[in-house]
Amino acid sequence: MKPISSSESHRGLPDILEAGLSTVFCGINPGLRAAATGHHFAGRGNRFWRVLHLAGFTPEVLSPDNDRMLLRYGCGLTAAVGRPTARADELSRSEIREAAAGFEKKIERHVPRYVAFLGKLAIAQMSGSRDIQWGLQTAAFGGALVWVLPNPSGLNRTFSLDALVDAYRELYVAAFRETEAARSCATSP
Template identity: 40%
Template sequence: MDRQRADPLHVRRLPARLCPKPRILFVGINPSLASARVGHHFAGPGNPFYRLLHAAGFVPEPLAFADAVRLPEFGLALTNIAERATREAAELTPDDYARGRTRLARTIATIEPAVVAFVGGTAYRQFFGPSASPGPGPKPERIGDAAVFVVPNPSGRNAAYPGFADKLVWYRQLRNWARDQVR
């Protein structure tokens, strides 16, 4: 058995943070090893996801990664397209993504979000295919009744949007755009 498959962090599944009819369902690629280690999404050192949520006005107070259980209080939900934790998304297999697409479609049909916000273009392209329109912002596709938006991945490895302010612009745009998408 290879080291990756034998590592218990690679098999740990983080619980999705879901609620019925959220305003926004955030969909990441997959958990990082840091997230798997502590059992919370976007828990990598320096990952600004929760700071972005506060600075963009999605939540009224700063949240730490351990506060993700509170996201439903604010009409927000959180999951990943692939469940398996990895050091990098490149370690995911086509099977990881295929299972993830099926599970995500089922989750969206069940909880009925107004908006599905893919956290990064990789998650978006893995769901819609390689011809999906590039870049962040509102997208033409819908998933059931849910509108679709892409925000930059908050990871510090995101070279296209390296700074907090570069990412914050898109999270604020999502917040404003999502107000118009409420059914």
């Protein structure tokens, strides 16, 4: 793999969004490798794609090169802050707060059922709340229900693969249970 140049690392990462998705996964910001390749969660140690599959969101493990396929499964990808960094802690808290209004408008425009923040940092700064718990939140964001999941970054070793899968599966069950129930009712005689 070719090295990442500084000019490549500042070009950002395109969103993978469309209107009416069940779930939009929101990273804090793109990593340098993701920004350089133009594909979400492209870092070697990132467990995102494996966790999504094991939790039920995808029938197979997608590769970062196929990140747009996630739309087929009712899910999208975005980042709270567009500026790529090697580590999320390189962002200032004010930079995250300043991104809040634009990010909220993006969520309003695409009207997903859930926005799933990967980690507590972005939603805590954007909402001004210090008491963020894992899972479903009481306050909506941009009209979407908010779910907070552990960050699947390889740098986050607080959560084992099994713990990540369990947390993501809770969202999967919540997000798709109603969709499956609606399909069953629509196809019943």
